[in-house]
Amino acid sequence: MAKRVLNVGLIGGGGGAFIVNPHQKAIHFDGTRRVVCGALHENPELAMKFAAEWPYPITGYPSYDAMIDEQKKFPLGERIDYALIVTPNFVHFDPAMKLIKAGIPVFCEKPITITAKQAMQLAAAVEKYKVPFGIAHTYLGHWSSWFSRWIITSGKLGAVRWADSYYLQGWLATRLETTGQQQASWRTDPKRAGASCCGGDIGTHAFMQLRFVTGLEVVSVRGIVETFLKGRQLDDHFTTYCALSNGGKALIRASQIAIGHKNDLGIEVNCEKGSLVWRQEDAELVTLRLPSGVERLYWRAAVPAQDDILGEVPAALLKETTIPSGHVEAFHDAFARLHREFEKDVRLYEDGQPFSCDGTRYACVHDGVKHMKFIEAAVKSAKANSRPVKM
Secondary structure, three states: OOOOOEEEEEEOOOOOOOOHHHHHHHHOOOOOEEEEEEEOOOOHHHHHHHHHOOOOOOEEOOOHHHHHHHHOOOOOOOOOOEEEEOOOHHHOHHHHHHHHHOOOOEEEOOOOOOOHHHHHHHHHHHHHHOOOEEEOOHHHHOHHHHHHHHHHHOOOOOOEEEEEEEEEOOOOOOOHHHHOOHHHHHHOOHHHHOOOOHHHHHHHHHHHHHHHHHOOOEEEEEEEEEOOOOOOOOOOEEEEEEEEOOOOEEEEEEEOOOOOOOOEEEEEEEEOOOEEEEEHHHOOEEEEEOOOOOEEEEEOOOOOOEEOOOEEOOHHHHHOOOOOOOOOOOHHHHHHHHHHHHHHHHHHHHOOOOOOOOOOOOEEHHHHHHHHHHHHHHHHHHHOOOOOEEO
């Protein structure tokens, strides 16, 4: 029997918000999920206007409170099966908490909240109500990220000694927020973005990529959090030197004033027997650099089942690719993989079956707590002349 198509509700996303577009495409990617309703703006009139103008028919709500109050009254199969939150950072906590208490699973944009305290409150609620909760750390959704994680965590290259995880952009190299540009204005406002602009917006991606690929935790942070543009309220350049749980070290860095860089997220992991290199802007490729001077290139969907360096590659990992090598997967595919994995847990939850929201397939609420603690530790360290702050 074919699966019932899951119903998804949107919170935020109206008025030209960029991030809702790849999400809603990813939701429809497999034909097993669909957007059916939304509270798309904080202004009730605009919320209804944007819903009426949506590219396909959806039910509009004047507020997320109205949407949650109505949806929680419906039985399974008629209500939304999960909600996607794509609002600015400061409007993550309240709707997420209300959805959790209503028993409705949540998929939320990052960072999870604007404070670690709020993140911990959400984590406690998720544990209490046993509701699936995912965070949209997009780049974990690339198949090549999964492949990289398997290589490093299975010890194929030996222990991790050093890693450099970074995200470089140049779009805030001018005071764009003074022009009224929506994306810049809220990200540089501490009331709406939290303690960090650059660190919270893209440094969290670099932090998550490091943790996901290496399987290690950051145990202490030395931070240098800088604002290069005079008059800007929050940082536009973010650098941390980190101690890892295995005794290794790492650099986690981000910049939004690096002119010429667009969405240059990457990671290099230096291990005892070789190094692994991956870049989001060339996301089909994982490169291994070996002591012999050999550089081995692995392309998505072209990795052999038995490899002379890696040995036997897990069948489940090879089976996961969706299109042949040479047909490039990208941003939307990564989003779709996250929604696909989240869907599995939503279906288990609704069937009363156990599910494991452990951060190995998509970022979970506990990952959200850790990325908020990381941001706050980096800012605290920066204010104390970069002294180490334990996580």
